[in-house]
Amino acid sequence: MIKYVRGRKYYMYRRYTFIIILVLIFFTSFIYCFKYFNKNTDYVLKINKEYINKDEFLLYLNEQQRIFEEVGGVDIWETDFDGISAKDVAKNNTINSIVFLKSVVYKAKKLGIHLTEEEINNCKKEAKILQNNMNLLNQDIQISLDICEKFIRESMIEEKVYNYITDSFVVDEKDFEKYFDNYTKNNSDEINKINLDYIFIQNNETFDASEKAQEIGKIVSFEINFKTLEQLPFISVYENIILEKNMFEKSIEEKIYKLSEKSISNIIEGRDGFYIFKINEVLKQNIEEVKESVREEYIFNKKEEIYRIQTKNWVNDIKLKKNSEILSNL
Numbered sequence: 001m002i003k004y005v006r007g008r009k010y011y012m013y014r015r016y017t018f019i020i021i022l023v024l025i026f027f028t029s030f031i032y033c034f035k036y037f038n039k040n041t042d043y044v045l046k047i048n049k050e051y052i053n054k055d056e057f058l059l060y061l062n063e064q065q066r067i068f069e070e071v072g073g074v075d076i077w078e079t080d081f082d083g084i085s086a087k088d089v090a091k092n093n094t095i096n097s098i099v100f101l102k103s104v105v106y107k108a109k110k111l112g113i114h115l116t117e118e119e120i121n122n123c124k125k126e127a128k129i130l131q132n133n134m135n136l137l138n139q140d141i142q143i144s145l146d147i148c149e150k151f152i153r154e155s156m157i158e159e160k161v162y163n164y165i166t167d168s169f170v171v172d173e174k175d176f177e178k179y180f181d182n183y184t185k186n187n188s189d190e191i192n193k194i195n196l197d198y199i200f201i202q203n204n205e206t207f208d209a210s211e212k213a214q215e216i217g218k219i220v221s222f223e224i225n226f227k228t229l230e231q232l233p234f235i236s237v238y239e240n241i242i243l244e245k246n247m248f249e250k251s252i253e254e255k256i257y258k259l260s261e262k263s264i265s266n267i268i269e270g271r272d273g274f275y276i277f278k279i280n281e282v283l284k285q286n287i288e289e290v291k292e293s294v295r296e297e298y299i300f301n302k303k304e305e306i307y308r309i310q311t312k313n314w315v316n317d318i319k320l321k322k323n324s325e326i327l328s329n330l
Contacts, residue, residue, distance in 0.1 A: 045095065046321040047102045054326065055143050059134065059151050060098050061330065064090045069271045073251040091327060103314040104158045113160050115153065123152045165310050166303040179298050180291060189257045191290050193283040194243040196256070197226045202234045202273040209234070213274035217267045220276055245293070
């Protein structure tokens with residue numbers, strides 16, 4: 001009788017255990033399916049088996065916006081490219097940029113390229129800075145620190161792959177001399193140094209920067225000391241500046257080079273505000289200094305060419321799926 005009671009308890013215990021395990025399996029499966037279902041409906045891109053969500057995509061899109069505005073100024077968003085809006089071109093460029101980066105990151109594993117502990121720590125620091133900048137730029141979208149870390153980490157890996165491929169490059173001096181001769185013929189204005197003052201009216205929530213720029217533009221002249229027009233923190237004046245490459249957005253630099261000595265520019269709109277330039281003096285530059293600067297550009301372009309050729313086939317191995325509904329609303 002005792003054996004029967006013990007057996008009965010044993011089977012009851014085993015039955016309850018079995019039921020609990022079934023419940024746990026069901027619950028776990030439900031959570032997994034729920035997450036999987038949401039992932040498959042809330043992604044922007046699927047690259048191989050990796051899902052790119054909206055926040056991660058926006059990080060790359062912001063970079064494309066910066067590039068567009070540096071090249072064509074903020075007015076570029078009013079432009080169509082063969083019937084395609086600048087906004088859609090920027091999105092397509094963003095997709096291409098992400099696909100390319102992911103192809104390099106995947107290849108880096110096979111090449112044995114990875115980040116050191118020190119680089120990982122630096123990555124975390126840079127990610128916090130990036131997160132703060134992004135969240136300040138667009139307060140409606142709060143990018144998580146994890147996504148920022150991923151963005152920085154993969155960018156650092158790509159840089160290491162770039163160095164791995166291009167570090168062996170050696171300058172062909174004859175080819176460089178041809179490049180330099182061509183450069184001096186096509187960029188005669190940019191060879192000279194320009195000494196300038198400028199006023200920068202920053203976009204802000206205190207006043208209308210465009211309206212304020214128009215006010216200043218009406219009273220400014222070459223004889224006026226720009227410092228008298230400074231109203232910190234949003235209206236800043238800089239004096240006796242020697243123009244250097246990449247000091248301003250490319251579209252702005254091109255306009256500066258077209259200005260003559262002892263002249264005042266019109267109001268020039270940039271990504272973050274409005275500029276007015278005073279060209280104090282145009283100085284002839286030492287040709288050897290120009291040559292050294294052009295050499296750096298030449299090396300950069302050659303390395304970029306080598307890198308593109310080497311990585312071209314990597315992109316072909318990528319499987320891409322787009323979520324058109326979400327993409328169209330970004």
